[in-house]
Amino acid sequence: MTAIEQYLIDTYRASQHGEPPPPPPGRDDLATLRALRTAAQFEAAVEGAPTTHPWRHALHRFLHRFPHRERWC
Incomplete structure (x- = not known):
């Protein structure tokens, strides 16, 4: 069964x-990754x-x- 099901x-x-x-499903994934990064930064500090x-x-x-190229319109 998939997560969406x-x-x-x-x-x-x-x-x-x-x-x-x-x-x-997936709504809080970025928040979880940010919290893990913050915890890792805290431990490093x-x-x-x-x-x-x-x-x-x-x-x-x-x-x-x-270098950024100009887009042709």
């Missing part, structure tokens, strides 16, 4: 019982290590290595 079943059950529907990810600067350089 389970969500639809839970939504139906909630409507039958007069309860609020559950949150859709407590240990005295740099709080940024060591590959973040390299990834930024890789993604922005080509």
